[in-house]
Amino acid sequence: MIVRLLVILSVVLPLLACAKPVLQLEQFSLVPLRVGEQLIQVQLANTPEKRAQGLMFQQTAEPGMLLLYPEPRVISLWMANTSMPLDVAYIDASGTITELIALEPFDETSRPAKSLVIAALEMPRGWFAQHGVTIGQQVALLPGATR
Template sequence: MVRACVIAAVLPFAALPLAQAQTMPPGAKQPSDFPRAKLTAGMYVIDAAVAANDADREQGLMYRSKLGANEGMLFVFNENAVHCFWMKNTLIPLSIAFIRADGTITDIDEMQAETENNHCPRNNGVYALEMPKGWFAAKGIKPGTQIKGLPSAQ
């Protein structure tokens, strides 16, 4: 089984306040620079930033201080594998759904801010979707739910 560690973090989709923007390291991508995708989970519409290359996946949602109620980040991988996440430099708690190529959620985990614990799914997949902590539970979204609108995995 191949394990890929990905740094998961939290970045705002709107412009950052000046004080927060100054804390982003040189070369970090601004939240507004990530491509976007509109996803659906049942009747819920998700506004997701898309991290589909190594640099974007490594930065993820780092340095963000908040997410909107239906905002998240979709990680797209080029291999069907167990992709692990951690929360280094991630300032807000998140929930993460691990997703197969067909859009089926296989696992959901809760992640605390600024921790380095590994969060690994029990199943292989090609996507991971990070949302504000508790979002999936509050919407009744569980393993087996289909996520629609996913971009093609390379």
């Protein structure tokens, strides 16, 4: 019996050593942001790894997330592993909101920006309407924010 257990352990332990590590989730810092007339703090996703993770696996969209890119580009968002409905503002290089779109939980349909943008601001569904934020308004990182 003990010999059998040792044989099993000698086979299983090396396999466990080769197992894939547990998913390492990125940590996000909070940064101050002006959205229209609103002053808020949001999570900042300013690296490829943080932007790829976004709000996936989080239980709430609060306090929101700014996906910031180093230069303007056409970006596309989807909702893989994201369980809450979101509203998203695409933001151009001048800080102007160019589009507002709604994203549904777990929808993996790609939703590209219609023009070059430098950021996307993901907020809980209804946040922009509730705060009177519309296309054409400005978004700006406030002093003290890390780019």
